[in-house]
Amino acid sequence: MNIAENQIDEIIELEYNIHLFKVISPEIARKINPGEFLNIRISELAIPLFRRPFSVCDVEDDCYYLMFSTMGTGTKLLASKKPGDFIDVLGPLGNGFNIVDDFDRAIIIGGGLGVAPFPYLTRQLKGKKEIISFIGGRTKNDVITYGLENISVATEDGSLGFKGNVIELLEKELDKTDNIKSKIFACGPTSMLKALKILAEQNNIDCEISTECTMACGFGICQGCPIQSSADEDKYLLVCKDGPVFNSKEIIL
Amino acid sequence: MSKVNLNVKIGNLTLRNPIMLASGTVGYGNEISEFIDLKKIGAIVTKSISLKPRKGNKPQRIMETAAGMLNAIGLANVGIEKFIKEKIPFLKKHDVPIICNIAASTIEEYVECVSMLEHEDGIHAFEINVSCPNVKEGGLQFGNDIKMVGKITEKVRANTTKPIIIKLSPNVSYISDFAQAAKKEGADAVSAINTLVGTAFNIKTRKPKLYNITGGLSGPAIKPIALAKVFEIHRKVDIPIIGIGGIMNWQDAVEFMIAGSSAVQLGTVNFIDPTAAEKVLKGLTDYCNENNIEQVSSITGSYQLD
Numbered sequence: 001m002n003i004a005e006n007q008i009d010e011i012i013e014l015e016y017n018i019h020l021f022k023v024i025s026p027e028i029a030r031k032i033n034p035g036e037f038l039n040i041r042i043s044e045l046a047i048p049l050f051r052r053p054f055s056v057c058d059v060e061d062d063c064y065y066l067m068f069s070t071m072g073t074g075t076k077l078l079a080s081k082k083p084g085d086f087i088d089v090l091g092p093l094g095n096g097f098n099i100v101d102d103f104d105r106a107i108i109i110g111g112g113l114g115v116a117p118f119p120y121l122t123r124q125l126k127g128k129k130e131i132i133s134f135i136g137g138r139t140k141n142d143v144i145t146y147g148l149e150n151i152s153v154a155t156e157d158g159s160l161g162f163k164g165n166v167i168e169l170l171e172k173e174l175d176k177t178d179n180i181k182s183k184i185f186a187c188g189p190t191s192m193l194k195a196l197k198i199l200a201e202q203n204n205i206d207c208e209i210s211t212e213c214t215m216a217c218g219f220g221i222c223q224g225c226p227i228q229s230s231a232d233e234d235k236y237l238l239v240c241k242d243g244p245v246f247n248s249k250e251i252i253l
Numbered sequence: 254m255s256k257v258n259l260n261v262k263i264g265n266l267t268l269r270n271p272i273m274l275a276s277g278t279v280g281y282g283n284e285i286s287e288f289i290d291l292k293k294i295g296a297i298v299t300k301s302i303s304l305k306p307r308k309g310n311k312p313q314r315i316m317e318t319a320a321g322m323l324n325a326i327g328l329a330n331v332g333i334e335k336f337i338k339e340k341i342p343f344l345k346k347h348d349v350p351i352i353c354n355i356a357a358s359t360i361e362e363y364v365e366c367v368s369m370l371e372h373e374d375g376i377h378a379f380e381i382n383v384s385c386p387n388v389k390e391g392g393l394q395f396g397n398d399i400k401m402v403g404k405i406t407e408k409v410r411a412n413t414t415k416p417i418i419i420k421l422s423p424n425v426s427y428i429s430d431f432a433q434a435a436k437k438e439g440a441d442a443v444s445a446i447n448t449l450v451g452t453a454f455n456i457k458t459r460k461p462k463l464y465n466i467t468g469g470l471s472g473p474a475i476k477p478i479a480l481a482k483v484f485e486i487h488r489k490v491d492i493p494i495i496g497i498g499g500i501m502n503w504q505d506a507v508e509f510m511i512a513g514s515s516a517v518q519l520g521t522v523n524f525i526d527p528t529a530a531e532k533v534l535k536g537l538t539d540y541c542n543e544n545n546i547e548q549v550s551s552i553t554g555s556y557q558l559d
Contacts, residue, residue, distance in 0.1 A: 001287050003528060041525060046320035046473040046501070051525060090527075216315055216322060217524040221280045223300075223326045224315035234308055236329070241284075 001093065001219060002027065003231040009063055016141045018069050018113075019079050026062040028092060034121035035096030035185075035210055039218035040078070041088035048074040050216050051090060055187070055244070058119040058147055067116045067146070093218050094244050097121055097208050103183035105130040107205075108198060111166055111188025112142050117210060119147025121185060130180065135174070136166025136192070149194070167195040175202060184208065188231040190253060197248040207248040213239040228252040257541035259534075259549045261295070261516050263493045264441025266378050266416040268295040268350060268516060271549060272506065272534045274381040275497055275520035276301055276354035276380060276420070277326065281340040282347065288527035290291065291349040295516060295533060299340070301356035301382050304366055306332030311464045316453060321474030321499070322521055323451050325465035328356050341375045350377040352418065360401075360408050367413045378415055381405060384422030384447035396422030396447070399434050416441040418495060421482075423475075424450050428482045429489040444495035445471035445486060446479045473499040473520040480512045487513025487554050501529070503536025510552040538541055 004025065012020040024159040026039070039051040052074045057067040059177065070079045081087065099106075099121070106129045108118050115135060125131055126149065133151045140160035145151050153161030154169040162169040166188070186196050200207035200235035213225035218240045226236035230252050237243065237251065259270035276298040279285045291297065309329025316323050331340065336353075344351050353376045359361040362379065370376050381403055384396035395401045402419065409417055419435040421428055423446035432443045449471025453462040461467075479498020486494050496514030500506055501522050509517045522529040541549055 003288070003526070048317065048322060049322060049472055049521075049525065050317050169421050214313060214315055214317075216317075216521075217284075217527070219527075220284045221278065221527075222315065222324070223277075223280075223309065223329050224313050224324065226309065226314060226329075234306075236308060 001091065003088065003090045006089045008081055008083050008085050008087065010083055011081075014144065014146055016069075016144075018067060018125070018144055018146075020057065020146070021066045021081075022060075022063050023061050023066060023087065025089070028056075028089070029059050029062050029064050032056050032059060032064060032092040033096035034099070034124055035117050036092045036094050037218070037244060038089050038091035039215070041090070042074050042077045046074060046163060048077065051218060052078070053093075053215050053240075055117040055210065055220055056092070056120055058192050059115050066114070068076075069113055069142075077152055084194055094240055095242065096139060097185050097210075097245050099124060099126065100205065103181050103206065105132065105180045105182040107170070107182050107184045107190070108133040109136075109166060109184060109186035109192075110134075110144075110148075111136045111192040112138075112180060113144065114186075114188030114192075114210070115144045115146070115148065117187055118185070119121065121180055122147060122149055134166050134170050136169070136188070165192065165195070167192060167199060170196070174199075174252060182206075186210070194253045208245050209248050210245045211239050211243050211251070211253075257538060257546055257549055259538065261550050263418070263515050264416050266441065270295040270534060271510065271514075271516035272530050272537070273298060273352070273495065273516055273518045274523065274530060275518035276382070278523045280522040281331075281336070282330060282344050282349070285523060285527050286347060289531050291344075291347040294349055294530050296350040296352050296377065296382050297344065298352040298354050298518060299336070300330050301328050301354045302330055302333050302366065303356050304333055304362050305327060306330065306335065307407060313464055314461060315468070316462050318451070318453065318470065318472075319474060321470050321472030322524075323463060323468035323470055324448070325438065325463045325468035327465065330356075333366055337370070337373060339372055345375040351375050352378045352380050354380040354382050354420070356382040360405055363405055364408050364412050367409050367511050371374060371413050371415065376415065378418055378441070379409065379413060380418040380420050380444060380446075381409055382420050384420055384424075396431075397425055399431055402431050403434040403438050406435045406440050410439035418442045420444045420447055422447050425484050427485070429486045430492040432486045432492055432494075436490055440492065442493040442515070443486065444497055445480050446475070446498050449475055449478065471499065473501055475499045476505060480508060481556050483509060483514055484512045484556070500533070503540060505534045506533050506537055507540055507552065510549075511554075511556050513554040513556070515550065515553050
């Protein structure tokens with residue numbers, strides 16, 4: 001956990017208003033794991049006030065990548081940065097995906113911009129595990145496949161791939177599975193994660209999900225991002241510090 | 254080399270400098286100690302402690318507003334027993350004066366908390382939270398009732414020899430009346446201000462954005478209000494004031510001291526820049542040295558009115 005000014009090396013514009021920043025930081029590149037995040041202060045002004053959390057999208061040598069779309073004041077301002085500009089970065093933060101477990105097939109599930117942490121996860125698993133990716137969006141314009149492998153797509157309007165949501169697609173594909181030990185890694189809207197949690201637990205597949213919540217500090221002091229623990233009714237876990245990645249059995253969505 | 258004497262006296266409490274970390278913005282010090290050297294800070298005010306552990310409110314607990322934030326955490330805390338067993342020893346290791354913030358829903362509960370902590374030598378003072386806007390019992394119900402603020406102060410005073418600071422609500426007509434009531438019943442100081450009640454709605458769903466419906470507004474948005482409240486108390490009541498409300502940098506801290514604060518607390522800024530306290534302290538020290546100010550306490554209430 002550290003605060004530093006990191007320089008933007010390169011900006012790549014993907015389709016449909018998705019920005020990819022390549023940022024130089026040997027320290028973060030060395031330390032950060034897939035699923036962990038960085039909390040970025042976009043401006044020194046009071047608006048926007050909070051830092052904005054971004055999961056690390058990929059790591060390459062001394063650089064890391066951030067993927068985002070322009071949603072509000074913060075991301076619009078971030079999108080106006082140029083190569084050579086510096087950003088104020090706090091991190092790495094949180095707990096990422098557990099990839100040292102005993103599994104042979106990684107099933108990656110991303111909804112919309114929820115795919116952001118998976119290029120890095122894919123890079124780490126490539127050559128070691130079988131990878132299948134299920135990517136969903138409302139329309140084809142929401143489907144981001146950057147840095148992913150072995151992709152099946154679902155869109156709610158049927159404009160690309162399977163017509164329906166990505167969990168329905170997964171359910172359909174799961175029926176065909178064999179005895180290969182699988183583990184699910186997922187990130188996306190809460191409604192998607194809720195449906196996935198039920199499906200994974202019914203089928204007894206180990207499942208890790210990256211959750212999202214409005215955050216201020218990103219490291220546990222503001223207590224602003226609670227998520228219900230399934231083990232203890234009287235306990236909230238914090239998305240920023242205990243997560244953002246949880247085993248689906250640890251939490252109630 | 255620093256020539257300025259940064260010590261400040263707040264009633265019976267002497268601090269090495271006037272920069273404190275506000276309750277609810279630094280937990281119990283563990284996380285923030287990775288960013289700043291707590292030995293340099295004037296004091297840390299703990300997250301509100303209640304007799305029993307509190308789970309806190311359901312999400313959504315926080316949201317950003319224009320130059321501010323709304324929070325409705327609901328006093329989530331570990332409870333007094335765990336605080337004594339686990340949190341005090343950690344803070345004592347860091348050699349930082351601990352001011353224990355106490356929240357309760359009855360007068361008896363305040364007294365019980367204070368009595369349980371009376372012999373903890375790591376605790377330098379109590380800050381009595383009579384003004385949390387985000388809980389159903391106690392909280393603002395007390396903070397809006399001048400007799401109750403007086404009564405709580407009186408009962409706590411009777412049960413501790415440690416300095417007492419009453420944290421006042423800005424959600425009243427005249428905050429100075431409340432400061433006066435606290436003073437009359439033996440408070441050593443007041444801290445002003447707690448958060449302002451606010452809310453926000455989602456225009457699509459027409460639902461409140463916070464689960465608790467209302468929350469407490471903090472951050473730079475409230476600074477002018479906080480300064481006016483500090484100034485009002487300073488003009489009307491002879492009691493040390495700890496200024497709080499949207500301090501982001503050393504200039505803000507100086508402004509709060511000019512308006513009448515003996516010390517200041519940094520709150521929301523800790524979420525954005527956890528190293529802010531050290532920067533504010535350095536800026537304040539440089540300001541004193543550049544202006545030949547020998548005692549930082551001489552800034553307190555030094556406003557010039559024509």
